[in-house]
Amino acid sequence: MSTKAACFFVLVCATAPLSAFAAADGPRLGKPATPEEIAAWNLTVFPDGKGLPPGHGSSIEGKAVYEHHCAACHGSNGLGGSAEELAGAKHSLTDAHPDKTIGTYWPTATTLFDFVRRSMPPAAPGSLSNDQTYAVCAYLLTLNAIIAESAEMNALALPQVKMPNREGFIRMDVAK
Amino acid sequence: MQPTPLTSDFHEPPQPVAGGGLLDRRLFLRQSLTLGTMAFIGQEVAASEFDRPAWMLKPGRPLSNYGQPSPHEKEAIRWISSNPALPGNGISWTPLHQLAGTVTPSGLHFERHHNGVPEIEPDQHRLLIHGLVNNPIFLDMDKLARYPMLSRFCFIECGGNSNAGWREEPTQASAGNLHGLVSCSEWTGVPLSTVLQEAGIQPTARWLIAEGADAAAMNISIPMDKAWDDAILALYQNGERIRPENGYPLRLLLPGWEGVTNVKWLRRLEAADQPAMARNETAKYTELQPDGKSRQFTFIMEAKSIITHPSPGHRLQGPGLYQISGLAWSGRGKVKKVEVSADGGKTWAEAELQEPVLSKSFTRFRIPWHWNGGKTVLKSRASDETGYMQPEREKLILERGRNGYFHYNAQVAWCLDTEGHLSHVY
Numbered sequence: 001m002s003t004k005a006a007c008f009f010v011l012v013c014a015t016a017p018l019s020a021f022a023a024a025d026g027p028r029l030g031k032p033a034t035p036e037e038i039a040a041w042n043l044t045v046f047p048d049g050k051g052l053p054p055g056h057g058s059s060i061e062g063k064a065v066y067e068h069h070c071a072a073c074h075g076s077n078g079l080g081g082s083a084e085e086l087a088g089a090k091h092s093l094t095d096a097h098p099d100k101t102i103g104t105y106w107p108t109a110t111t112l113f114d115f116v117r118r119s120m121p122p123a124a125p126g127s128l129s130n131d132q133t134y135a136v137c138a139y140l141l142t143l144n145a146i147i148a149e150s151a152e153m154n155a156l157a158l159p160q161v162k163m164p165n166r167e168g169f170i171r172m173d174v175a176k
Numbered sequence: 177m178q179p180t181p182l183t184s185d186f187h188e189p190p191q192p193v194a195g196g197g198l199l200d201r202r203l204f205l206r207q208s209l210t211l212g213t214m215a216f217i218g219q220e221v222a223a224s225e226f227d228r229p230a231w232m233l234k235p236g237r238p239l240s241n242y243g244q245p246s247p248h249e250k251e252a253i254r255w256i257s258s259n260p261a262l263p264g265n266g267i268s269w270t271p272l273h274q275l276a277g278t279v280t281p282s283g284l285h286f287e288r289h290h291n292g293v294p295e296i297e298p299d300q301h302r303l304l305i306h307g308l309v310n311n312p313i314f315l316d317m318d319k320l321a322r323y324p325m326l327s328r329f330c331f332i333e334c335g336g337n338s339n340a341g342w343r344e345e346p347t348q349a350s351a352g353n354l355h356g357l358v359s360c361s362e363w364t365g366v367p368l369s370t371v372l373q374e375a376g377i378q379p380t381a382r383w384l385i386a387e388g389a390d391a392a393a394m395n396i397s398i399p400m401d402k403a404w405d406d407a408i409l410a411l412y413q414n415g416e417r418i419r420p421e422n423g424y425p426l427r428l429l430l431p432g433w434e435g436v437t438n439v440k441w442l443r444r445l446e447a448a449d450q451p452a453m454a455r456n457e458t459a460k461y462t463e464l465q466p467d468g469k470s471r472q473f474t475f476i477m478e479a480k481s482i483i484t485h486p487s488p489g490h491r492l493q494g495p496g497l498y499q500i501s502g503l504a505w506s507g508r509g510k511v512k513k514v515e516v517s518a519d520g521g522k523t524w525a526e527a528e529l530q531e532p533v534l535s536k537s538f539t540r541f542r543i544p545w546h547w548n549g550g551k552t553v554l555k556s557r558a559s560d561e562t563g564y565m566q567p568e569r570e571k572l573i574l575e576r577g578r579n580g581y582f583h584y585n586a587q588v589a590w591c592l593d594t595e596g597h598l599s600h601v602y
Contacts (some may be wrong), residue, residue, distance in 0.1 A: 033305075044387075119391075151287070
């Protein structure tokens with residue numbers, strides 16, 4: 001390569017857009033992760049139920065869990081307190097002052113399990129068992145009159161729950 | 177420090193370029209030599225009359241390991257608003273009205289935490305990349321630091337920034353406490369694409385679920401296109417390791433995208449064929465519209481600008497020549513133009529943009545202005561390189577209603593009264 005050509009090459013590389021760094025290669029220092037390690041780390045629950053663990057819980061069991069761990073902030077019956085309301089909506093989403101509860105707003109029931117397991121209760125996240133988590137999901141869905149009080153939640157049932165606002169979202173900045 | 181009129185020795189009063197006394201944006205550049213000379217003459221004092229201040233009469237303080245701001249700058253702090261029942265769930269605002277230039281000091285970068293700032297042991301922190309990949313891997317921070325890095329400036333803005341604007345009446349607060357959930361830093365780290373390539377992302381992977389190592393294990397779904405485009409695994413902020421409250425030891429940086437997607441304390445990236453529909457991309461960080469439908473995955477922070485000087489809390493010390501200054505930014509790229517009005521939006525003049533104008537970064541704008549002492553309204557509006565212009569508030573409310581909560585980017589107006597006080601108006 002002539003000096004002139006080399007200079008040109010350097011110039012082109014230096015002014016290439018940021019997205020061009022897709023081609024950059026690294027030293028490949030990653031340590032392989034085993035399936036067991038991944039399972040221990042993974043917390044995601046997807047809308048189709050992927051990621052849900054074994055276990056089950058009923059609304060009646062969930063009421064006890066809720067009152068012990070959740071009601072201090074979210075209020076009794078999910079009506080809200082220092083933390084947001086979860087149930088008991090009086091105003092629809094088209095109202096001037098809408099109530100965005102689980103029942104009126106949340107599009108997927110699996111979100112409940114994903115969020116409660118990873119984040120709740122804030123003073124002791126990760127402290128609820130899978131059964132307790134399923135139970136509190138069942139209770140919150142019952143409070144919002146989405147499932148029957150007798151229904152039990154588990155890895156098969158939870159993704160089947162049809163949330164009222166399932167179709168209420170428009171994806172904006174996502175390639176179609 | 178309160179703004180006082182600038183002195184000048186104009187032979188003739190400069191001609192305004194728009195209503196309310198706005199002057200040509202290049203005026204200060206042309207006059208700089210004159211002003212500089214004047215300043216020098218003004219300081220010339222006979223040596224015999226030189227009265228040394230106290231700090232020149234004794235040795236100064238010893239050297240220090242880490243510098244702190246002057247104790248006289250106590251007002252340049254983040255204002256905190258959090259849940260009393262859960263103090264780690266809240267926000268703190270960057271005091272934009274106290275700062276100049278385009279870089280936010282790291283200690284003043286805004287915060288939004290969902291359950292506090294974790295005290296992470298860097299030696300024990302690892303990033304797991306798994307899901308639809310050929311080679312699931314762990315990377316510890318020492319290893320990651322050996323990868324080729326790059327630096328870039330970019331802003332991070334919370335999706336909830338400026339949301340007081342949705343209220344019916346204008347909230348009275350400083351510019352920082354209304355609009356300071358945005359900050360701009362130089363970030364240094366490893367292009368995410370390098371690490372994705374190593375993990376061998378499978379073709380069916382359309383999303384990347386990112387998760388933090390905080391007590392909320394905050395998670396968010398990111399389209400894979402962005403991950404390949406300009407995402408960075410950031411280790412450094414403004415030259416030093418990222419501060420704990422900004423994600424130490426590792427933050428996912430998605431230039432121009434909503435703050436919540438820039439996951440702090442990053443510990444896990446899961447390649448998937450679908451979004452997780454996590455709480456913070458469904459129940460929160462979505463915008464309810466008047467028809468009952470909600471905008472979701474509104475990642476891009478649209479163009480915005482605000483006048484930081486003068487702004488509420490400042491007081492102008494009488495009529496005269498001032499410099500209006502502010503910040504503009506766009507999540508779509510570079511700011512192309514900022515216009516300023518000193519007559520409530522009836523007429524506009526183009527402000528000078530401080531070079532270099534960088535993509536998805538703060539851009540400082542300035543314009544000289546002669547205040548005649550009368551009541552008036554100051555406004556700014558930014559346009560970006562895509563041609564998008566920051567909307568009027570009325571237009572935004574008409575399109576989105578008032579229950580969207582997030583992504584408020586309408587033009588901001590400050591009313592100046594005859595006493596030199598400023599207030600927030602619509």
